Amino acid sequence: MVALGFVGLDTVGNWVPAAGSVWLWHPSPATLDTARQAPTSAVPPSYIQARHLRGYRDQAARGIEMSRLVVAALDIRGQCDIRAMTYVINAHLRRHDTYRSWFEFTDDAHIVRHTITNPADIELIPVKHGQMTANEWQDHILATPNPLQWDCFRFAVIQHDDHFTVCISVDHLHVDAMFISAVFWEIESMYDALMDGAGPIPLPAAGSYDDYCRRERAYTSALTLESPEIRRWLAFFESNGGTLPSFPLPLGDTSLAAAGDLLSLQLMDACQTDRFEAACISAGARFSGGVFACAALAEFELTGSTTYHAVTPTSTRSTPAEFMTTGWFVGHIPFAVEVGASFTETARAAQQAFDDGAPLARVPFERVLELASWLRETPPGGGFPMLSFLDAGVPPLSAVIAMHLERKNLQAFSDGRIAARVCMWVNKFQNETTVTASFPNNPIAHESVTRYLQVMKSVYARVAEGRFDPELIAVPRGQTQLQAHGSGAPIHLP
The missing domain is CATH 3.30.559.10 (Chloramphenicol acetyltransferase-like domain)
Structure with missing residues (x-):
């Protein structure tokens, strides 16, 4: 458990x-x-x-x-x-x-x-x-x-x-x-x-x-290739080779019948979480911007890519009644983050990209594909990965909820069936920040996701300790060496 x-x-x-x-x-x-x-x-x-x-x-x-x-x-x-x-x-x-x-x-x-x-x-x-x-x-x-x-x-x-x-x-x-x-x-x-x-x-x-469902269909039916929302989605697809993003490391053969698995680890303790949030605020970002910046920096360390393409789910509930309604109210926010010369710069860019992309959650990407048939939904190697962020650490309400649900022994379960993609949830609580990932249960995917989460944890720790600032030396695309000032020797990636 x-x-x-x-x-x-x-x-x-x-x-x-x-x-x-x-x-x-x-x-x-x-x-x-x-x-x-x-x-x-x-x-x-x-x-x-x-x-x-x-x-x-x-x-x-x-x-x-x-x-x-x-x-x-x-x-x-x-x-x-x-x-x-x-x-x-x-x-x-x-x-x-x-x-x-x-x-x-x-x-x-x-x-x-x-x-x-x-x-x-x-x-x-x-x-x-x-x-x-x-x-x-x-x-x-x-x-x-x-x-x-x-x-x-x-x-x-x-x-x-x-x-x-x-x-x-x-x-x-x-x-x-x-x-x-x-x-x-x-x-x-x-x-x-x-x-x-x-x-x-x-x-x-x-x-x-x-x-x-009626409102969604009425809204999307009125969209055309000239609609601003569709044009922005198209720009996102085209900046990523005409498809949704893919996980940056190998996942094995995701077409084979394999069950799903879960991995979870603590990214930061309470003190590190506080310092990390302070770094985000200092950068002019919220905690969420820091989360996406760390994902961009982690992928940079793993692959040398200086642009992080992301699709993150978000609730599309918009009225008090909808917050009381059972249903599947989820849209997806597309955005791209350029890795900057520091965590500060990257976090600021990530927050801006996420905030600018938020209105696009009202547009299902299937509608984009209906209008632009030359695009592809599925990237090579399986479904697109998703990174979600939940802030459950906002006092005082979270403390009341946490104590109540902890007493009630709340448990949630995955059915453990086939997962053809990687989904990650970064969760900020009062006493820690964690990440949980679901992924295909095969040795290649397990090794890749473990490696990804370890690098992600390292990035969070360095930000919390102030070792990504004052400056991160970014290298040209395709090279795989990263130097964080104050962190010792460069990291050489495979």
Whole structure:
């Protein structure tokens, strides 16, 4: 289990829950029948949903299971009142309209949405399964139906002596990372109110993911090759050889069936984090700009490249209601960072590039590819890498959340299925800054990602210690020697 701040992170294959009696919730036969007969809807899938559905279809045609599940667990004290929990789970599913839909492909590969008309027709019923072995439990989670099935989610409770564990598995089709904290807040708030005898409590109004999909399609349909947003995306693609970025080190044969793996390490302790943030502020950047500057400097050390091309995911939620809505609200920010003569210069450039690129998150890169068919999405050697940054260290709210979730033993799990690209998450907490990477589980990728993270850690440490300033001597493109003033001899790269 990787400690990601106050959250435990691991793969489902390593999940061995403490012994206890298991309750599982299944759709009622009437609900499944209603879902099968749900009428078609004119609401399109979001672009990111369509990408996910096509990715699943293409991988399934090759007999490969792609990574697709968002799995999480949280402990609650006491004995679970199954009747109350059943009410809470059904209320959650009925509250968010994304759960009312399922999708299918037509013969011409068009995606059609079907939508349950009345949310009250959704009903999950509890079934007691008793004790389950670790393998049985893991198999149950991994058997969560695929994104072409309506019921591509699972809810369960494991009752222990003095507490119970609430477990949720949902296909990524319906959720993003924000779902984990939001769903447990929703479930725990409603469950506690019922246990206190207060009856169901009114939750803040949720928005509509269907409406979000409509707005996205209306906006993107109006874009042309002459639109400023498209022209900026085109410039990004063309500056990177007409494709999205690739990971700078070899990952082995990503077309082979290989499971995904996780690596995590501490980049900086609390004192180093404070000094690093001070260096960012001194440079006229935020912590995020420092994160992307360090990625640029790490790739410079590894490859000699003086331009770092990045695509980073970001939330596209824009209203209070959307922040209360379950759905996949994610866009991608493209930007390029020129490695400067110092960390200060590089951080300032990274922050400016990131901020300038932020509005482009509203434009899915698939829309760019629809308009500019000569471009390529997939770089050589697999999918494009992603680097995300999360600042969970903003007091005082983070301290309250951290203490609460730590007491609740919040855990998140990857399904450990095939990962054809590298994803990295830099996380700033009150007591440390960490990085976690997911990648294809083969020896070549493991060696490359380990090397990349070690160089990244070294860059952060040198910035925190002031050894990248006053000046970093940049070398011409193609050369592989870096000299940081105050750090001793030059680093010779292979």
